Amino acid sequence: MxxxxxxxxxxxxxxxxxxxxxxxxxxxxxxxxxxxxxxxxxxxxxxxxxxxxxxxxxxxxxxxxxxxxxxxxxxxxxxxxxxxxxxxxxxxxxxxxxxxxxxxxxxxxxxxxxxxxxxxxxxxxxxxxxxxxxxxxxxxxxxxxxxxxxxxxxxxxxxxxxxxxxxxxxxxxxxxxxxxxxxxxxxxxxxxxxxxxxxxxxxxxxxxxxxxxxxxxxxxxxxxxxxxxxxxxxxxxxxxxxxxxxxxxxxxxxxxxxxxxxxxxxxxxxxxxxxxxxxxxxxxxxxxxxxxxxxxxxxxxxxxxxxxxxxxxxxxxxxxxxxxxxxxxxxxxxxxxxxxxxxxxxxxxxxxxxxxxxxxxAPDHNELAEPGPEKACIRCSACADACPASLLPQQLQWFAKSQEYDKLKEHNLFDCIECGACAYVCPSEIPLVQYYRVAKAEIKEKQEEQIKAERAKVRFELRNARLEREQEARKNRHKRKPATEKSADEKQKIADALARVSNKPAKDDEKSAVAAAIARAKAKKQGDQLEPDNSEVAKERAARKEQARLYKEQKAADTNEATHSDAPVDDKKSAVAAAIARAKAKKAAQADASTTTGDAPVDDKKAAVAAAIARAKAKKAAQADASTTTEDAPVDDKKAAVAAAIARAKAKKAAQAEQLAASKNNNTEETTVENTPADDKKAAVAAAIAHAKAKKAAQAEQLAASEKVNTEEATIENTPVDDKKAAIAAAIARAKAKKAAQAEQLAASEKVNTEEETVENTPVDDKKAAIAAAIARAKAKKAAKEQADEANPQTETSETSATFEQNIEAQAPVKEKPELTAQEKKKAAVAAAIARAKAKKLLKEGSDKS
Structure with a gap:
């Protein structure tokens, strides 16, 4: 220094x-x-x-x-x-x-x-x-x-x-x-x-x-x-x-x-x-x-x-x-x-x-001559040698012409004092200072615009923030203000108010008093003594009535079958008589099983033997009836339809019995057991078991798979049958026969023994019986639909079969449809005969296997 x-x-x-x-x-x-x-x-x-x-x-x-x-x-x-x-x-x-x-x-x-x-x-x-x-x-x-x-x-x-x-x-x-x-x-x-x-x-x-x-x-x-x-x-x-x-x-x-x-x-x-x-x-x-x-x-x-x-x-x-x-x-x-x-x-x-x-x-032309036209730079470096700020004038001029402002800043354009020394020594007479002045002005203008834009952005952000605050204030305008610190006088007033409230009767006491008054008014209106609650007794009475109704319906069905057996024999009634004969054979087998069960104690092996005998008798009777109907009776339209319907009814009835026995909720068995006296309970149970086994055997023999048979049989016996329905029934019968044959092969004696013990030791309950019956009906409906689809996949046939089964289940007579032509009746009869022949063959094969 x-x-x-x-x-x-x-x-x-x-x-x-x-x-x-x-x-x-x-x-x-x-x-x-x-x-x-x-x-x-x-x-x-x-x-x-x-x-x-x-x-x-x-x-x-x-x-x-x-x-x-x-x-x-x-x-x-x-x-x-x-x-x-x-x-x-x-x-x-x-x-x-x-x-x-x-x-x-x-x-x-x-x-x-x-x-x-x-x-x-x-x-x-x-x-x-x-x-x-x-x-x-x-x-x-x-x-x-x-x-x-x-x-x-x-x-x-x-x-x-x-x-x-x-x-x-x-x-x-x-x-x-x-x-x-x-x-x-x-x-x-x-x-x-x-x-x-x-x-x-x-x-x-x-x-x-x-x-x-x-x-x-x-x-x-x-x-x-x-x-x-x-x-x-x-x-x-x-x-x-x-x-x-x-x-x-x-x-x-x-x-x-x-x-x-x-x-x-x-x-x-x-x-x-x-x-x-x-x-x-x-x-x-x-x-x-x-x-x-x-x-x-x-x-x-x-x-x-x-x-x-x-x-x-x-x-x-x-x-x-x-x-x-x-x-x-x-x-x-x-x-x-x-x-x-x-x-x-x-x-x-x-x-x-x-x-x-x-x-x-104010010079003349000799003193300060006009600059000549600008020429190309010869790269003599005279401008760089004369620059007092140690810059690169030639490079700055290139950047200024191409408006590369960032590079101008990097090369320190603003260090230029615009002295003009570079332009004075330039042999190409390039007005370098003019380029620098223009570039500086443009850069400054750009910077000012950027500053204005930043200020505008700040103002915009502040405006948005203000609007958000105002919007939030409007939302919270009606909200409760936060509690502030209360003064001593306000606290004293609140304490006095609480004390007054505590001296008043409790709200719960007031409610209890009101409730007691209402209860007294109701008691006065109903009398001094209220009637006893008999809801449980009413439920038991309703259950007994339902059991009696089911028993009457079963008895009426049996009487109807007997009436049809005594009717004159003609083309239509002969098929009905054959069906009644098969039903009587089933009842006989049931009676034999019941007698055996009532006289001797229920034994697993004996019960299985009795069931096998019953199944054999039922098969033989069914085979004989089917053979008689097929061989002896002339083939006509109505008889073929009736025979096919009876076959389907038997198969469905057997399938229903099998399903109900397997799920332990057979509607017929429970009805029989419920209506049997208490002394003969064991005998009734044994008879029900034998009856179930007989039905199972009949199902395998008749090759049926639907589960809504009882209703269908009654409807067909009492309703005139036309040719179109017979054809549909024949197709359904073929499918059911195929499925029943498979079911016969899968039957086992051990399952039957288990079912006997279960039925014997299980007390009869009205509600359970009703539930089991509903389940059985649902399963039967589903199986019938699947079998119908397999037998005839056509949409019209499937829909007709489903409608026909629903009518059978509802126990409603089927309306007669317009009769078919002679050619259509002939085709239906032939189809029914073929169905009966196939069913007979399958029954025979099943009997040989048994």
Whole structure:
């Protein structure tokens, strides 16, 4: 630190990379002193003349203003006011072309001077050294001072730096050709500049203040050294003439050997830079109370007859400056605001002077030739060698043309100071700086849009959150609010209320009293004594009635069979008689089994033998009946139908008996046992067992599988049979015969013994008998349907069979259908005969196996 400070005090400078040496052309304007222009006819004062936000307008159209009166007031950060350059009347407040290459219109105040040039009241500090830091900052702020070296950065922001400043650098280099405004200002107002430096030293307290001046300004160097000889910590340093040594970062490198990091500011390394014009404006604001309303401007060029430097009021039109200095335009005349390197051509001379305007250049065609057409880059690297920021101008130009903004940022586009050195040395005459300016503007615009989008997103999210809160509040509006802490008085009131409630009769007691009253009323209505509950007796009585009804139905069926046996014998009745004979044979076998069971104790082996004998007798009788019916009787339609129906009935009856015996819930057996006296219970049980075995044997012999036989037999015997029904019955009979043959082979004597013991030892229960009967009927219906489907899969036949079986089960007479033709009757008779022959054959095979 001390070594660097000693080197600086000894006058050592450090070079920066790049740089060029264009012709200075400064002698055109530096030989004459600064002059003051007459008041213009009109002043166009833009509201924005600096980096930052506009101030708020505090005047209106038609209002008279005084010289130095504020036209705006700052309302945001980086906002400084503008003041009236002279006294006069505000003619208009409108948009006017701005001092920018695009000349975009900006809000401006149009003032018509009154010629009196009357000042407003000024506040002058008697001793600035006694003012506080805040007071000095406020004076600089309200005076509207901004950087006058070209950037227009608000000075009060720099003066109020929160970072420690080690070196205060005064930029008096003025390296760009033609411009001599700072040179003449230092020559004529060196003491005022030193006073401004002292004010900044009071604010920043730097270790050292360095005034850098190019060695091509000897008069300015001498004047500044003379003014600073009695000042503390101020040294005037001479630097070599090279462009752009006046750049902020380049000057810091020259004077302090420090480099500002990419994307950083000088304050980051403890350095602050101020222009000499800005320091003189601070001097006027603090010591004289004058705001920034005028500045020194160089008006030069071969088309100007009196080139030199002038004091120009802010807002003065460029045309007025040119006319006052003797402007003689040439065809296709160019007027440049700024120097030939960093300036820009004005689209019109009706633009007002602003705080950053330091030069108006009006060259002829020989002095500043028009650039030629852009050619292809030859990759000579001259632009990279001349760049003072160590950038790659050629690469940046490619990225700018292709609008690759991310890559431009990666290659540090914003470190470019737009000095124009790259374009100056380019042999292909590529306007590199123009590409960079456009790219910077587009990137900034994109960033602003992104910031706006983010702000809009935040507003949208906040709005959604607010709407959700409002919706939740509406939902909870009618809900009970959470209980809050109650005061002592409220707690006491609640306790008293609870005590009163506890003294009242209990609610349960009231309910019990009401119930007792209702009970007493009911008792009074029904009488003194209630009737006894006879529900159980009524159930037993109903059961006995049901048993008696079943017994009567069985007896009526037996009587009906006997009646049919005594009827005259004809074609139809002969088949009925055969059926009755088979039934009597079954009863005989049942009687034999009953006698055997009643006289001797029930033995498993004897019972099995008796059952086998009964089955044999039943088979023989059935075979004889079937043979007689088939062989002796002539085959006609009605007889064939009756015979087939009787065969089906017997098979179904046998299957029903087998199913009921196997499930221990045979309806017929239980009815018989229930109606048997208690003394003969064992005999009745034995008879029922024998009867079940006989039925099982008959089922195997007749090859039947349906379980709804009793009803079908009764219905067929009492109902005329037509040919179509006979054909259907024959098909069903064939299926049942096939299934019965399989059942015969699977029968076992051990199962029969078990069934005998179960029936004998199981008490008879009315409810169980009824349930068992229902189960048996359901199983019989399902088996009959399956057998019918197997025998004849046609839809019409299956539906007719199902309907026919339902009619049999319901004990309802079947309505006669229209008689068939002779050919159809003949076909039905043949089918029935074939069915009977097959049944006979199967019965014989079953008998041989037994």
């Amino acid at each position: 001390e070594q660097l400070l000693n080197q600086i005090k000894k006058g050592k400078v450090w070079p920066f990379p790049g740089g060029i040496h264009p012709p200075g052309q400064k002698t055109l304007s530096s030989t004459q002193p600064i002059t003051r222009l007459p008041l213009p006819d009109k002043l166009v004062v833009p509201l924005k003349q600096h980096i930052g936000a506009n101030g708020q307008l505090i005047v209106e159209k038609g209002q008279r203003v005084l010289k130095g009166q504020a036209l705006t007031q700052p309302i945001a950060n980086w906002s400084v006011p503008v003041h009236a350059p002279t006294s006069g009347v505000i003619e208009d407040i409108c948009h006017a072309p701005s001092a920018h290459p695009s000349a975009l219109p900006e809000l401006s105040v149009i003032i018509i001077p009154d010629g009196e040039d009357t000042w407003c009241e000024l506040h002058v500090a008697s001793d600035p050294s006694k003012l506080s830091h805040e007071q000095l900052i406020d004076i600089i702020h309200q005076s509207g001072i901004a950087g006058m070296g070209g950037a227009g950065f608000p000075t009060y922001i720099k003066a109020d730096s929160r970072k420690a400043i080690e070196y205060l650098v005064v930029n008096a280099v003025e390296c760009e050709p033609y411009i001599t405004a700072d040179d003449l200002l230092m020559q004529e107002h060196a003491q005022g500049i030193i006073n401004g430096i002292e004010v900044m030293q009071q604010l920043l307290t730097p270790t050292l203040t360095i005034v850098g001046i190019e060695d091509n300004k000897p008069d300015a160097i001498a004047a500044m050294k003379k003014a600073a000889q009695h000042a503390d910590n101020i040294i005037v340093q001479t630097v070599p003439t090279i462009y752009p040594s006046g750049g902020e970062k380049q000057l810091i490198k020259l004077l302090t050997n420090k480099e500002v990091p990419s994307g950083g500011i000088p304050a980051d390394i403890g350095v602050l830079v101020q222009n000499v014009g800005t320091l003189f404006a601070i001097n006027q604001a603090v010591y004289e109370g004058k705001p920034l309303i005028e500045r020194v401007i160089t008006v030069t060029g071969n088309t100007i007859h009196k080139p030199g430097n002038v004091w120009a009021l802010l807002g003065t039109e460029i045309k007025h400056l040119l006319d006052c200095q003797g402007f003689s335009p040439v065809p296709q005349q160019r007027v440049v605001m700024g120097g030939p390197m960093m300036g820009f051509t004005l689209p019109t001379v009706r633009i007002g002077v602003v705080k950053t305007t330091n030069c108006i250049l």
